[in-house]
Amino acid sequence: MDLKSKIILIYGPTASGKSKFAVRLAKKISGQIINADSMQVYKELKVLTARPFKKDFQNVKHHLYGFQNAKKNFSTGDWLKLANQKILLCRKIKKIPILVGGTGLYFKALTDGLVNIPKIPINFRNKVRSLHKRVGQKKFFLKLIEIDPLIKNQINSLDVQRSLRAYEIKSFTKKSMISWFKNTKSNYDHNDFFKICIDFPRKDLIDRINKRSENMIKLGAILEVKKFIKLKVPKNKSLSKAIGISEIKQYLQKKIQTEQLIEKISIKTRQYAKRQSTWARGHMKDWNKVNPAGLEKLLKKI
Numbered sequence: 001m002d003l004k005s006k007i008i009l010i011y012g013p014t015a016s017g018k019s020k021f022a023v024r025l026a027k028k029i030s031g032q033i034i035n036a037d038s039m040q041v042y043k044e045l046k047v048l049t050a051r052p053f054k055k056d057f058q059n060v061k062h063h064l065y066g067f068q069n070a071k072k073n074f075s076t077g078d079w080l081k082l083a084n085q086k087i088l089l090c091r092k093i094k095k096i097p098i099l100v101g102g103t104g105l106y107f108k109a110l111t112d113g114l115v116n117i118p119k120i121p122i123n124f125r126n127k128v129r130s131l132h133k134r135v136g137q138k139k140f141f142l143k144l145i146e147i148d149p150l151i152k153n154q155i156n157s158l159d160v161q162r163s164l165r166a167y168e169i170k171s172f173t174k175k176s177m178i179s180w181f182k183n184t185k186s187n188y189d190h191n192d193f194f195k196i197c198i199d200f201p202r203k204d205l206i207d208r209i210n211k212r213s214e215n216m217i218k219l220g221a222i223l224e225v226k227k228f229i230k231l232k233v234p235k236n237k238s239l240s241k242a243i244g245i246s247e248i249k250q251y252l253q254k255k256i257q258t259e260q261l262i263e264k265i266s267i268k269t270r271q272y273a274k275r276q277s278t279w280a281r282g283h284m285k286d287w288n289k290v291n292p293a294g295l296e297k298l299l300k301k302i
Contacts, residue, residue, distance in 0.1 A: 001301045003029055003096060003194055007087060009036075010100040011107055011280065011287070012198030013273035015208040019052045021198070021295050022100040026060040028302055029096050034086045035064040036101030036110075039242055041079065044070045044228055047221045048244045050212065061095075070231065070239040080109045084187060104279040111193060113184040120172045128168045137163065150176040197280050197287040198295070206270055213266040217258065222248055243268045 008031065012018040022033050035041060039049040043066050051065055063086045068074050083099065083106070090097040099110070132140045141157045148170040155162045166177045173180070200208075225248040233240050247264040250256045256264065280287070290298060 001298075003302060005192075006096065006194040007188065007192050008096060008098045009107055009110070009193055009195045009287075010098065010198070011036075011104065011196070011284065012102060013200060013205060013276040013280075014050070014102055014269055015205060015212045015273065016198045016200040017208075017292070017295075018100050018102070018198050019050075019056070022098050023052070023056050023060050024299060025302070026096075026098055028299060030094075031096035031098045032061040032063065032086075032090050034083055034090075034097055034099045035062070036079075036083070036099045036103055036106045038074075038076075038079070038101075038103040038106065038238060040065055040101070041068045041074060042066065042070050042239045043068065044231065044233075045224055045239060045242055045245075047216050047219045047224050048242050050216075063089075070228075070233045070237055074238065076105050076109050077114055079106055080114055083110060102276050104276065104283055108283060111186055111188070111190075111195075113186040115180050115184050117169060117177075117180050118173060120168050124172055125168055128164060128171065132160070132164060132167075140167070143167070144170075147171065148176045148178075150178040154178055195284070195287040196295075196298075197284050197289050199280075199289040199291050201291070204292075205273060209269045209273060210262075210266050213262050213269060216244065216265070217262060222251065225249070226252065243272060 008025070010018050010022050010025075025031060026033055033052075037049070039045070040051045041064060042049065046066060052062060056062065057065075064079070064082055087097045087099075099107070101107075131143075135143070137158065137160055141163055144163055144167045145152050148166060151166050151170075155166060157163075169175070169177045169180065221244060225245055228239075228245065229249070244265050247256075247261055247268070250264075251258070251261045
């Protein structure tokens with residue numbers, strides 16, 4: 001299997017072993033790793049976000065890990081711009097770019113392009129939210145279909161966030177969200193990519209998540225969160241929503257014991273992993289679905 005001209009994409013749910021596999025692959029094919037995880041871009045929470053270990057960085061060059069300040073905004077567009085730069089750099093020095101992470105939106109932006117919707121003023125967005133609050137999701141969705149019939153079979157009628165987004169886009173730009181997406185193009189050709197989606201058996205993944213949650217506490221997640229609290233990062237910033245922060249805060253307030261802390265982090269992580277797998281089923285139908293045994297076979301083929 002010749003991957004020399006490809007951009008390799010590796011997606012998988014949290015704790016599926018994608019970072020370790022990426023390192024093994026990079027060593028074998030002379031690749032460099034580019035982060036595609038929205039939490040691992042930040043400096044402040046190395047343990048809680050499961051950033052790769054120092055030894056991995058020494059063995060293989062890693063890009064876009066732990067460089068962003070948690071108090072600053074960092075959008076999918078910001079990531080895409082930097083990722084494109086790193087892909088170009090890898091190609092220039094004859095290294096194979098390997099993008100690895102669990103943020104589906106990052107991969108979608110890379111393969112399909114990023115929608116260039118005009119910025120919608122906050123007061124306009126708040127009016128839409130007030131309307132939603134007043135009438136409820138069921139009636140709101142019916143209103144959305146009235147103003148934007150194209151959306152009818154494109155989003156779930158129970159999906160609040162996408163309903164709000166579709167409504168504000170159509171109301172503000174006078175153009176359907178569907179039309180905006182149709183006019184979006186990637187910088188790359190479909191054949192430029194070799195796409196791997198790690199398909200981990202659910203039961204095995206749950207065991208791995210439980211072990212990882214326990215290990216995070218051993219590796220110093222509590223001290224890490226103590227330091228993070230002192231930084232006073234606003235609650236609306238992405239990293240403030242990282243799994244484990246609110247649970248460790250409860251532990252520090254003596255509301256829960258260590259065992260409960262680990263269990264709570266495990267439950268939240270399992271829920272997140274399920275959402276990641278759901279994303280893959282909906283948005284990654286053309287990706288190579290590979291189970292752990294398949295990853296080993298893949299490494300031997302290359």
